[in-house]
Amino acid sequence: MNRSVSILVIVKKNMVKYVCKSCKTDCDDITEHMLKVHKFSKWIMDIQLKTNPNTYKNCFETKA
Numbered sequence: 001m002n003r004s005v006s007i008l009v010i011v012k013k014n015m016v017k018y019v020c021k022s023c024k025t026d027c028d029d030i031t032e033h034m035l036k037v038h039k040f041s042k043w044i045m046d047i048q049l050k051t052n053p054n055t056y057k058n059c060f061e062t063k064a
C-alpha cells in the first residue's frame with residue numbers, strides 16, 4: 001500500500017518540467033498552469049499557440 005504511494009510521488013516529481021518565471025511555481029503543463037494560476041482563457045491560448053508554439057515557453061524555465 002505504501003509502496004504504490006511512494007511510486008506515485010516519484011512519478012509526480014519527475015513530471016515537474018517547468019518553473020514559471022512570473023510566480024516561481026513548478027508545473028508540468030504550461031497550458032494548465034496558465035489557465036489555473038494566471039486565469040488565461042483557453043481559446044486565447046489556443047490561438048496564440050497556433051501562431052507560435054513557443055509563446056509561453058519563454059515565460060518558463062525548463063528543469064534539468
Ligand SMILES: [Zn+2]
Binds near residue numbers: 020021022024037038
Ligand atoms: Zn505562473
